[in-house]
Amino acid sequence: MEDHLPGAEHWLSIARYRNVTTEMVYMGSLFRPRRDGDDCQTPSSFTVHRLSNGTICFESKFLVGVTRDTMTNSHTTRQSSDRADDIAGAREDGRGRSVVSAEAVNEGRRGRLRTSHAVGLLLLLTAGVFWIDTVTPLGVAGAAGVMGGVPYVLVVLASLWILQREYALIMAALCTLLLIAGFFVSPAGGELWQVAMNRSFAVFAIWTTALLGAAAKHSSSLAAVNAALSAQETATRKQAEEALHVSEEHWRSLTEYSPDHIMLIDEELKIQYINRPVSGLTVDDVIGAPLLDFVPPKCHEDVVNCFAGVFAAGEPGQYETTYCSDDGTERVFEAFVGPIVKSGKVTAATCRATDITDRRRTEEALRESEEMHRVTLTNISDTVLITDDAGDYTFICPNAHIIFDYSEEEIRRTKNISALLGEGLFDPGQLRARGELTNIECEVRDRRGDPHALLINVKHVSIKGGTTLYSCRDVTARKRAQAELRLRNLAIESARNGILIADACSDDMPIVYVNPAFERMTGYSAKDVFGKNARYLHGSDRDQPELAEVRRALRESRDVHVTLRNYRKDGTLFWNDLSISPVRSDDGRITHFIGVQNDVTEQKASERELRENEQRLTHVARLSTMGAMVAGISHELGQPLYAITNYSDACATAAEQLQGGQGEQVVDWIRRISEQANIAGTILKRLRDFTRPSRAERMEADLNSIVRQSIESTALELRDRNVRIELQLTEPLPRLFVDRVQILQVMINLLRNSWEAMEETAEDERRIEICTQATETDETVIVRDSGPGFGKEGEQRLFDQFYSTKAAGMGLGLAISRSIIESHQGRLWSTSTDVGAVFSFALPIGCNSLLETDP
Known part of the structure; x- marks a missing residue:
């Protein structure tokens, strides 16, 4: 059975508004349960439970109450006290339902025991009255007037005093039934109509007493409940106010310190509340203003559609918008909109706007980074592969075809990286120990079978099931370039x-x-x-x-x-x-x-030699011409010289016939003339023979004698140039087997070179030292002058043909002299000193070999 609870809707609205649990206890007389274990709904959405112990428990989403039966024949103050005890003894369990305490439970048990005793006593009393009625003629009801049902009325009054009103009505019904039964079983003692009338008045008295007593008891119980409710309402209101204050403080803390902008928006899309405005605005600027005033026009449609959906369907929505601050910075907000429902209708909406500018920038940077990595991995020449511990692929770079000429899917079908890079590429133990292995060289072949030299770096990672990262770089071109560079370097080095x-x-x-x-x-x-x-x-x-x-x-x-x-x-x-x-x-x-x-030093020497040879050829041509001229001159001068020799011999014969010392002197002069004429003839003969082969004429000769003869032959030139001769001759010297005229020619050439070299030397310093020495194997002549000497280049080329340090020299003297000495198996050399030059030649002792030609 349903019943209305006064004040329940008010407290439910408070509880619903505050979202807190309010606890109340009602008297059992306000509810009429169907039976034990059945539920009934109250107009205030209460669910009422009748427990087996007689306790009535009612609950809703917000309210839970507990009460117990009390005895009906107690006066109002006693009942109010009992109800107050019940309320004080009630407590809330962990699920939000109020239950009686142990003391209240014990009190309920004692009440039930008293009730059972009272019911038994009333039943005995009723049985006694019924017995009297059955044994008395006309019964006790046979008395006239209303006194016929007095014993049964007393029973009903006792039930009202001891028990609740439900028991009084039950006892009234029982007494009525017994009164009717007594009519039929009592012995006859009067008129039938009198007995029937008497018993009718008794039934009327019984029900009048029961109904009036029940009504009075209901009024007292209601008064007690109202008093309890009033006290409870006061306490509950105070608790609700305190809870509301705490909740408001919590709500204010949550909203004021929240980084989001929380708003309350009405149906006209005006802002009714905001926890904090955006930068540059105050709360007064925002409250009451349309939300669209703070949204750029490009976002108006999204905002209107979102709120229209929330107000129409009551479903949450969201949208994104931007806001440009005073400094020109544009911020991006993500707004979540939720409905506020009152009486089944959406009356307002909450809007939580989160500043996602930094998140958007991060997401954009992340997208750009991902795109950059994707483009990088796609376009770089290196190929990145990731495998698990078993070598199975977990990632294959999109540009793998650049090196291997296989697509990503074809490589993945090989399943294991060993099929691509080969077995035993690296030691897994070293990788675990070091974490990374670099510059591993490996050679693989692509789809076409072409070899590729790879440089591989292997690193231990943990990326989506992958544990080993391979970075493969194709260094084939670099290897080829290095080989070419090595070859080029080798060529340069060689x-x-x-x-x-x-x-x-x-x-x-x-x-x-x-x-x-x-x-x-x-x-x-x-x-x-x-x-x-x-x-x-x-x-x-x-x-x-x-x-x-x-x-x-x-x-x-x-x-x-x-x-x-x-x-x-x-x-x-x-x-x-x-x-x-x-x-x-x-x-x-x-x-x-x-x-x-x-x-090109040798080339330069060859070029110089070539030029010198050209000069020699020119000289040879001149010598050929000169040879022809010498032959003619020799022929032309030979006759006069022969005549001079004959005439000088004749003069010498004639002079011998003269007497005195004067004749001897004349003979000596004439003989000298004859010798010089013979020498001139010999020189002419040598000049004539210079251009044709001839045999040497060697004989025994004294080297010191040849030295003295060379000085005598050049005495006139030496005297004209004021050259002093210093001799240091070793006496005696072994005899040599030489061509006397050729050795004499060598000595004269050396003397001539010496006095010509001293033309710039002071006359008092001009001197020539001539020394002879002998060893066991050869004899040596040393000619030393006091001239300027010759330089390093002159020393190297001094004996070259046609080389001369003199402007008018022919460059043949020393060359001819060396050839003469060497034809005698000797040697000729020179030395330059700080003062003058030294020429030396050595001839072997006892050498009698003849050469085929002269030099």
């Missing part, structure tokens, strides 16, 4: 030409590379020349015209080819055939100069 490279970007163009041929050619090591300019090779010989051409070419950044005089580390001269070329970078900028040099 080249016979010297190669040097200078840095054109530095101010002094220092040398940065030289090859071994350069080191051999110059005597300088690479360590000696690195960082230096190549000008050190010029030594002090800096005035070469070719150097100016080199400097000009370097300034103009062009090729140049010159031949320079350079000097080795030991100071010796060598001719350097140098080619210099600029080296340009990809952008056309000159970065280095490369010089290729070749030692």
